[in-house]
Amino acid sequence: MTQKKRISFGSKLGVVAAAAGSAVGLGNIWRFPYELGLSGGGAFLLIYILCVVLLGMPVMLSEFVIGRLGQANPAGAFRKLGSHRKWQLVGIMGVCSSFLIMGFYVVVSGWTMEYIFQAVSNGFVNKDTAALSQAFTDFSSNTARPIGWMTLFLLLTAGIIIAGVEKGIEKSTKIMMPLLLLIIVALGLRAVTLPGGTDGLKFLFYPDFSKINSTVILNAMGQAFFSLSLGMGCMITYGSYIKKENNLGKTVVQVTSLDTVIAVLAAIAIFPAVFAFGINPGQGPTLVFITLPNIFDQMTGGYIWSILFFVLLCIAALTSTISLLEVIVACLTEEFKLSRIKAVIFSSVGIFILGICASLSMGVWSDVTVFGLTFFELFDSVTAKILMPLGGILMTVFAGWALKKEAVEAELSSAGNYKVTYFKIYLFLIKYITPVAIFIVLLNELGLGKPLF
Ligand code: PFF
Numbered sequence: 368m369t370q371k372k373r374i375s376f377g378s379k380l381g382v383v384a385a386a387a388g389s390a391v392g393l394g395n396i397w398r399f400p401y402e403l404g405l406s407g408g409g410a411f412l413l414i415y416i417l418c419v420v421l422l423g424m425p426v427m428l429s430e431f432v433i434g435r436l437g438q439a440n441p442a443g444a445f446r447k448l449g450s451h452r453k454w455q456l457v458g459i460m461g462v463c464s465s466f467l468i469m470g471f472y473v474v475v476s477g478w479t480m481e482y483i484f485q486a487v488s489n490g491f492v493n494k495d496t497a498a499l500s501q502a503f504t505d506f507s508s509n510t511a512r513p514i515g516w517m518t519l520f521l522l523l524t525a526g527i528i529i530a531g532v533e534k535g536i537e538k539s540t541k542i543m544m545p546l547l548l549l550i551i552v553a554l555g556l557r558a559v560t561l562p563g564g565t566d567g568l569k570f571l572f573y574p575d576f577s578k579i580n581s582t583v584i585l586n587a588m589g590q591a592f593f594s595l596s597l598g599m600g601c602m603i604t605y606g607s608y609i610k611k612e613n614n615l616g617k618t619v620v621q622v623t624s625l626d627t628v629i630a631v632l633a634a635i636a637i638f639p640a641v642f643a644f645g646i647n648p649g650q651g652p653t654l655v656f657i658t659l660p661n662i663f664d665q666m667t668g669g670y671i672w673s674i675l676f677f678v679l680l681c682i683a684a685l686t687s688t689i690s691l692l693e694v695i696v697a698c699l700t701e702e703f704k705l706s707r708i709k710a711v712i713f714s715s716v717g718i719f720i721l722g723i724c725a726s727l728s729m730g731v732w733s734d735v736t737v738f739g740l741t742f743f744e745l746f747d748s749v750t751a752k753i754l755m756p757l758g759g760i761l762m763t764v765f766a767g768w769a770l771k772k773e774a775v776e777a778e779l780s781s782a783g784n785y786k787v788t789y790f791k792i793y794l795f796l797i798k799y800i801t802p803v804a805i806f807i808v809l810l811n812e813l814g815l816g817k818p819l820f
Contacts (some may be wrong), residue, residue, distance in 0.1 A: 370685050373438050374532050375608045381537040382613060383444075383621050386605050386688030388540035390626040391547065393475055394594040396680050399630040401589050404648035407578030408570040409620045412634075416627065418591035422805060424623050425796045426597045426759045429766035431615045432442025432778045433768045434606025436770070440602030440697035444607065449769060457761045458698070462599025465694040466714075468599070470721030471746040472691065473524075476684035477726075479517030479677055481506060482656065485675040491660035496646070500657045507715040508730030517722050524688040525550055525715045528696055529708055532608055536689055543682045551629055552681040554636040557672060560566065570648060571631075571638050581811045588808050589751040596690060598758030599750070609669070614785050615778065635644055636676075655680070756809050760802040767797035 376382045379722045437444025439457030449455065491499065507513060527535040538577060548597045558564060585646035592598050607616070639657070640662040641648050650658065663673035677697075692714060699710035721742075724732070737745050766775060772794065787793075 369380070373607065374733065375610050376537050376605075377533050379613055379618075381533075382609050383543055383625075384544045385536050385608075385686075385690070386618065386622045387625045388544050389535075389596045389601055389605065389690030390594060390622055390681045390687075391544070391629045392594075392687030393472065393479075394590070394687070395626065395631040396551075396683055397475065397652070399590060399594060401651050401654040402586055403571070403634055404638075404641075404654060404798075405651060406583045406586055407575055408638075408648070409572050409574035410576055410578040411583055411587055412563070412571065412631070413574045414579065414587040415591060415630075416475075418588045419595065419623055419627055422759065422801050423591045423595045423597060424619055425793060425801045426592075426763055427595060428615060428619045428622065428779070428793060429763050429797055430597065430600070431606035431609065431619065432766055432770070432775055433762065435609055435611070435615065435812040436774060436778050437603070438607055440607070441603045441694065442698050443701050444603055445765070449765070454765065454769070457758065457765065458600055460761075461603070461753060461758055462695055462698045464599035464758065465601070466692045466717060466721065467754070468750050469691050469695075469718040469792065471725040471743050472684070472688060473521050473589045473718060473722045474513060474726045474729075474743065474746050476520045476681070476688060477513055477518075478507065478656065479681040479684055480516045480520060481512065482660070482677040483674065483681060484661070486663075486670070486677050488729050489670070491528060491664045491669075491673060494661070494664065496657065496661050497659050499652070501775060503653060503656050508733070509728065510731060513729070514723060514728045516734070516764045517726060518719065520685070520688070521715055521719060521722070523538065523685065524692050527685075527689050529711050531707070532693075534571050534695060540686050543686050545688075547630070547679055547682050550675050550682075551632045551636065553674060554672065554679070555632045556588070557668075558639040561639050561643045561666075563643035566640035567639035567648075570642065571634050577777040581808075585752065585808050585811065588756065588805065589713075592755040592759060593751045596624060596687070598755035598762065601690050601694050603762075604697050604757050607688065607697075611786055612781050614781065616785070616787065616789065617745045631733065636697050643682035649715070674778035698792045733770070753809070753813075755820075756805045760805050760809075763797040763801045767794065767802075782811065 376385060432449065433444050439447060441461045442455050445454040445458040446452060480546050486576050494502065528679060538789060571702060596602060646658050659676060660673060664670035666672060686803045696707065696710045697716040699705045699713060700707055725740040725746055726745045728735065733741060740748060776787060776790055779790065
């Protein structure tokens, strides 16, 4: 049987732009700094980097291998490669995770558009923290306005996905990622030159080991999975679009490094200013929406910096939402033979409904809870803390135990074109270390294991 050639990214740069575009997102610029602020700074950063290297890199490599070997969406790849049909469930779980992540992600993405609008129209001027906090609460708990922005953002994402893998995803990320890098470097440079900013850098880079406990480890692991877009088939889908001659190991190193550097740069852009202006670093998800506008208002050139910052946040979000939507669309077109347009419409409507639930849970539905969590918190926690790590375990177990060692090595070496000096270490990690480490942290989270600390 001759196989139809699969659509693919056109260039190596396109692969890195698209995969790093998926990885770099609200997770780096919105979530990472506040998680770090909540979990004590440098200690969190250290654990985070360990999680990226020991857990993130092997999982990403495994996902690329599964995707490129299977030449299909996550559900299709597991079905084709697995000895048992049940493996397909892992792929399906990934597609469900994509839906749930999109459910709250598009809401926050919509907020970034409102904040660009506010920045441009001088909305932060002469407001103190209390006034900005009130403005944020008023806006996010409003019924119509956030849903309006969310809809616009979803339409933008859908438009890019309809344009296709090469003309939509690759082309747009190749423009947006360099722009993003430029803005974040400029913001970082600005922040470190602020008088009084060194305390912020100390907070960020000085590890206070007494702050490390099992919650910090779980948060760092969840953050690593979320930030690198792992455990839910996104990198399987993108892996299936990588040409056979591209070096997967190198791509993983490039994407994980870029993602980590950008998260650290975001923290460098934020914490010196937080400390310079005497603001509490541990205030959680509202950090960038309340603290930063306050800082920009007090900073020279704050008008421009604030616009730049929220444009950055919006671009980062967009390159991630397109990857999340592509996971669902690839599955619907390949498994259910829907046309690309129909698949985009169908999935966007589903996401729109989830998004409404998440958005309203910040306001009129704030007392509607499931397991004590609002819809917004539920979508976030279930995916980052349970589904993504669980997916990571199953994917590494699959690559390590269910796939033939020779097939994995051939994929990594592009049929002998590259030396895979790291192969033994990689295999050892995905067979014994990565899944077990994720499992222990997960058990701890679910309260089933003995607390480690
Ligand atoms: N990695 C993205 C971020 O850091 O914001 C979030 C994300 C995108 C998670 C795509 C999962 C995914 F498939």
